[in-house]
Amino acid sequence: MFFDNRRHAGQELAVRLLEWAGDRDLTGTLVLALPRGGVPVAAEVAGALHIPLDVLVARKIGVPGNPDLGIGAIVGDDPPVFDRLALQAMHLSEDKLGPEIARERLELHRRERLYRKGRPAPRVAGRSVLLVDDGLATGVTARAALRHLRRQDPARLVLAVPVGAPDTVDAMRTEADDVICLHQPRNLASVGRWYADFEQVSDGEVTAALHGVRPAT
Structure with missing residues (x-):
């Protein structure tokens, strides 16, 4: 289909x-x-x-250097939800993804203001x-x-x-x-x-x- x-x-x-x-x-x-x-x-x-x-x-949280590869996501002010297996496979931690999370949170709130x-x-x-x-x-x-x-x-x-x-x-x-x-x-x-x-x-x-x-x- x-x-x-x-x-x-x-x-x-x-x-x-x-x-x-x-x-x-x-x-x-x-x-x-x-x-x-x-x-x-x-x-x-x-x-x-x-x-x-x-x-x-x-908002999807991407791998540093490869933002299209999503390994987590955020909604509102909730804590991020991660694909734990993907984090382990890529030797990543939530701490290392802090800048990506902060950037996506800003974009999330921008879109909420725009759409609503x-x-x-x-x-x-x-x-x-x-x-x-x-x-x-x-x-x-x-x-x-x-x-x-x-x-x-x-x-x-x-x-x-x-x-x-x-x-x-x-x-x-x-x-x-x-x-x-x-x-x-x-x-x-x-x-x-x-x-x-x-x-x-x-x-x-x-x-x-x-x-x-x-x-x-």
Whole structure:
């Protein structure tokens, strides 16, 4: 299964989530997107299910000198969540990653201010929450996000993605009440491989998508 772009992936994911919802009462349900890539996907889901959308900003912590190789993630002011096996394999420690963590924390708060424009984060306690991203590779960012949300006592916590590595999808089942993944290729290689168009999403596209759906409260 290939997706034309993130909007197409969101439309396909929305079909599956409509089946998942069935006769459930979705009153109070919230869609949270992991920006930036998860926002166009989540906007399609929120629109199809007629439920509000907001963002949960998370930042990947990369290996020094190779920032694209994520070995940890942060959400809000929570402590970092790390892939411990990867840390050991690369002979790294949290102390050595201090500068990367500080830099990503600054960028995280910048994006929160930009995307929310002064709005407070939506209430999670007692609500069903659909956390949406454009795919799952290592899963470290999704894990950090799910743990952040779990601490806020949602009624139900669901992770929904168009594509993901099978082992990662299975691992996320210990973090979420439900995991919905349309496509689980044995050799994922990278999330972008499964999209014809996987161009980086801009801050402007994120804010435009958020303005195009019902805002969360």
